[in-house]
Amino acid sequence: MALSVLYIGGTGQISLPCVEASVRAGHKVTVLNRGRTAVALPAGVEARVGDMDDAAYRELADDHFDVVAQFRVFTADQMKRDIATFTGKTGQYVFISSASVYEKPVRHYMMTERTPLENKFWQYSRDKIACERLLRDQDKLVYTIVRPSHTVRTGMPIQVGNHDLVLRRMIAGKPVIIAGDGSSLWTLTRAIDLAEPFVRLLGNARALNDDFHITTDRGFTWNQIHDAIARGLGVASSHAHVPTDTLIRYVKEWEGGLMGDKTWSALFDNSKVKSVAGPFEASQDIDEILSESIVHAKERLKAPAPDESEEDRLMDRIIAAQDALGR
Incomplete structure (x- = not known):
């Protein structure tokens, strides 16, 4: 059944492949965004420029x-x-939340939609939880909540620090920081793999007033992820393992992304979304998962390297201090 679908966003890391999948499904798609990117939308998509604070919204x-x-x-x-x-004014309001809303510290490595929602470390996640609760506490707007985990397309899944800075460190042969010993399991999902089941939730009566996460069905260690990134860049990888609490003492702002998310092993049971949207296969090959991100990264890295930053120097200091222990 063809639907009229409004995407608020529509050109982002996850939303653009969802727009493309909606067009393939035969839906009439409108996209509202601020017009700040030159991303090409599929033929037939109506683009409107505006912000959520405008009267036009x-x-x-x-x-x-x-x-x-x-x-x-x-x-x-x-x-x-x-x-x-x-x-x-709509038959289904789909809110894009985040899998980081699931309870931290984790009590079980496998996340399901029954996992409690609580994250004392990251304000971003607490705000998403508050949004979800507002939806659940009302009964007039029919909703579906979707929780992506770490979904890749143009961005790079670096665990600690500015992504392109870390890539330039890899290319320069410098070690990059990994929290802990790098053995915790992390789930990476291609945006194109999320998009197909996402679109099958649209207009789906079984998806109404319910919540779903959509991810691949396996995880990788952070050591494996950084090795694969280095391999994609054609360089050797060099890991510098530093305890998470040590990193946070250096940079308090790292606490949310680490203790609130990336420090913990996070695997996902996708049986619920598959029971509603139907079976789907998301890539489980780390090099395939990262291939599009590698292409975008190489293009960005063609720009002249910026002068050495304070963060770069800080990473050198942290690594040197950790390396000196026990000597």
Whole structure:
């Protein structure tokens, strides 16, 4: 069944492949974004330029889209505005949350949709939890919650530090920091692999007023991930293992992304989404998963390298201090 679908976002890491998959499914797609990227949308997609604070945003709801896929809500205030804007004006409001909402510290390495929602380390995750609760606490706007985990397309899954800085360290033959001993398991999913089951949730009666995560079915250690990145760049990898709590003492801002997410092993049981959207196969080959990200990274790295940054010097200091222990 062809649907009218509004994507709020639509050109991002995850949303663009979802737009493309929606077009392939025969849906009539409209995209609202701020017009700050030159990403080409598929033929037939209607592009509207605007922001969520514009008066035109409220008027957009009057088009009564069958589905509104919201990729750009991050706070409770934004969610309250969307509930007021789209209640009674769409058949399904799809909120893109995050798998980082699942309880940290973890009690079990395998996440299901029954895993409690609690993250005392990361404000980003707590804000997403607050958005989810607002949806559940009302009964007028029909919703579906989707929780991607680490999903890759143009970005690079670096565990610690600025991504392109770390890539340049790899190319220069310098060690890169990995929290702990690098053996915790992490799940990486290609955006194109998430997009197909995502689109099958749209207009799906069994998906209404429910929540789902969508990931691949296996994990990789952070050592394996960084080795694969180095392999894709054609360089040798050099790991510098540093305890997570030590890293946070150096940079408090690293706490959210590490203790709130990447330090813990995180694997996902996808049986729930498969029971509703149907079976799907997401790549389990690390080199294939990273191939598109590698292409984009190589293109970015053609730009002249910036001068050595404070973060780069800090990483050298942390690695030297850790390496000196026991000597």
